[in-house]
Amino acid sequence: MATVGDNRSNMFFWPRPELPMVERGEGIHIWDSEGRRYIDASSGPQTTALGHGNQRVAEAVAAQMAKISYAFPSHFLSEPSERLAAELAAQAPFDLDRIFFCSGGSEAVEACIKLARQHAIAAGEGRRYKIVSRMPSYHGTTLGALSLTGDPAGFGPFAPMLVNQPKIPAPFCRYRPRGESEEEAALRFAGMLEAEIVEQGAETVLAFIMEPIGGAATGALTAPEAYYTRVREICDAHGVLLILDEVMSGAGRTGRFLAAEHWGVRPDLVALAKGLAAGYFPFGACLTSTRLLDVVEGGGGFNHGHTYSASPLACAVGRAVLAEHLERDLYGNAARMGALLKSRLQALAADFPFIGEVKGEGLLLGFDVVADARTGTPLPPELNANLAIVEAARKRGLIIYSRRMFAGVRGDQFLVSPPLIVTEAEIEEIVGLLREALEEFRPVTEAAIG
Ligand SMILES: Cc1ncc(COP(=O)(O)O)c(C=O)c1O
Numbered sequence: 001m002a003t004v005g006d007n008r009s010n011m012f013f014w015p016r017p018e019l020p021m022v023e024r025g026e027g028i029h030i031w032d033s034e035g036r037r038y039i040d041a042s043s044g045p046q047t048t049a050l051g052h053g054n055q056r057v058a059e060a061v062a063a064q065m066a067k068i069s070y071a072f073p074s075h076f077l078s079e080p081s082e083r084l085a086a087e088l089a090a091q092a093p094f095d096l097d098r099i100f101f102c103s104g105g106s107e108a109v110e111a112c113i114k115l116a117r118q119h120a121i122a123a124g125e126g127r128r129y130k131i132v133s134r135m136p137s138y139h140g141t142t143l144g145a146l147s148l149t150g151d152p153a154g155f156g157p158f159a160p161m162l163v164n165q166p167k168i169p170a171p172f173c174r175y176r177p178r179g180e181s182e183e184e185a186a187l188r189f190a191g192m193l194e195a196e197i198v199e200q201g202a203e204t205v206l207a208f209i210m211e212p213i214g215g216a217a218t219g220a221l222t223a224p225e226a227y228y229t230r231v232r233e234i235c236d237a238h239g240v241l242l243i244l245d246e247v248m249s250g251a252g253r254t255g256r257f258l259a260a261e262h263w264g265v266r267p268d269l270v271a272l273a274k275g276l277a278a279g280y281f282p283f284g285a286c287l288t289s290t291r292l293l294d295v296v297e298g299g300g301g302f303n304h305g306h307t308y309s310a311s312p313l314a315c316a317v318g319r320a321v322l323a324e325h326l327e328r329d330l331y332g333n334a335a336r337m338g339a340l341l342k343s344r345l346q347a348l349a350a351d352f353p354f355i356g357e358v359k360g361e362g363l364l365l366g367f368d369v370v371a372d373a374r375t376g377t378p379l380p381p382e383l384n385a386n387l388a389i390v391e392a393a394r395k396r397g398l399i400i401y402s403r404r405m406f407a408g409v410r411g412d413q414f415l416v417s418p419p420l421i422v423t424e425a426e427i428e429e430i431v432g433l434l435r436e437a438l439e440e441f442r443p444v445t446e447a448a449i450g
Pocket residue numbers: 045104105106107109138139140141211215216245246247248273274
């Protein structure tokens with residue numbers, strides 16, 4: 001039976017039983033059950049955009065629960081979902097004016113995939129079913145989304161159960177051959193999409209999915225504008241839909257409602273989650289246009305849904321989160337604080353030779369840790385930089401986020417992504433603690449690579 005000491009039953013299964021027990025949160029801080037305070041400088045997995053303990057959201061939940069918490073979406077529409085859809089459509093750029101609500105990022109990606117496929121069939125292009133994605137990338141862990149995720153480590157035992165979807169390299173333009181400009185590198189990487197579409201047979205390719213700003217797999221990787229422009233042109237030329245996975249980058253985290261707005265790249269479908277309900281409720285969305293949806297509806301309508309699709313409670317939370325974002329100008333704060341944080345991370349990169357590229361926009365920022373900052377040669381994997389630096393930070397009460405790429409074999413990526421409410425003083429505190437953690441790691445790299 002269960003052991004209950006320290007509030008641990010050992011009945012809940014999760015791979016990390018040694019983790020501290022969370023007690024409460026306020027603003028950008030979290031306390032554990034032993035009274036230790038942590039700065040949530042990653043917003044969990046880039047989720048808690050409003051920080052912790054937001055009163056308006058708590059009141060919205062209580063008010064909605066007092067009315068009704070759940071109604072089956074096949075039996076009833078609800079005011080919160082109708083209103084939230086209109087409010088989000090007012091924020092969304094381009095022609096994105098139609099929204100399907102679900103319960104998280106993987107579900108949002110699945111909804112995009114299924115809508116794209118039903119669009120192709122309704123448009124008389126039923127041979128299109130392949131979805132090109134990037135390596136490395138992250139699109140979730142349900143089997144459909146995992147098929148698109150560019151991370152062989154995640155495939156593991158599930159490989160034979162996945163649909164084998166084509167992958168092209170993610171555009172690490174910084175680490176390019178001598179003599180090539182960054183723009184030329186961007187076009188070279190975009191060209192790989194076209195080559196892959198042609199290789200697969202364009203008439204069989206349904207969509208290309210990418211994170212416009214990478215997440216954990218690429219440490220907030222972006223590319224020069226030429227990449228985004230060319231990707232859109234290639235998709236148009238071959239009748240391929242462009243799906244932007246903005247599960248992490250959307251809902252204002254980068255200073256705009258969608259990260260796509262930084263480069264003016266128009267998606268056909270967008271997956272959103274994380275910041276949309278800011279961790280106050282499981283929530284996600286698939287955003288598209290009336291133009292695309294009309295075709296699907298002409299073919300019989302969107303054949304998809306879950307028990308919790310468009311939950312009135314989730315949508316009430318989404319409305320309160322959006323109202324906070326807008327009234328407190330938190331997208332603006334993300335842009336301003338993000339610029340400050342990026343300049344501080346660049347200063348760290350100047351002081352620590354093992355920091356490679358500082359990447360990202362707004363408060364979705366990252367860096368990689370390398371042996372050679374010109375070529376991007378990774379550190380020896382046995383140094384476990386991804387774990388060591390996160391642990392050195394955690395000891396100091398600072399939570400950052402890391403991932404090792406390429407099947408966990410090489411490439412240590414870090415994300416620094418505090419809640420959108422972060423202040424200047426809090427940024428300085430985060431950077432001070434991060435500097436201490438990097439100092440602790442410095443002798444390890446010096447011993448290994450000189
Ligand atoms: C870009 C991206 N897509 C999809 C997902 C999957 O979201 P979820 O974990 O909510 O299923 C994530 C989660 O980190 C993500 O970062």
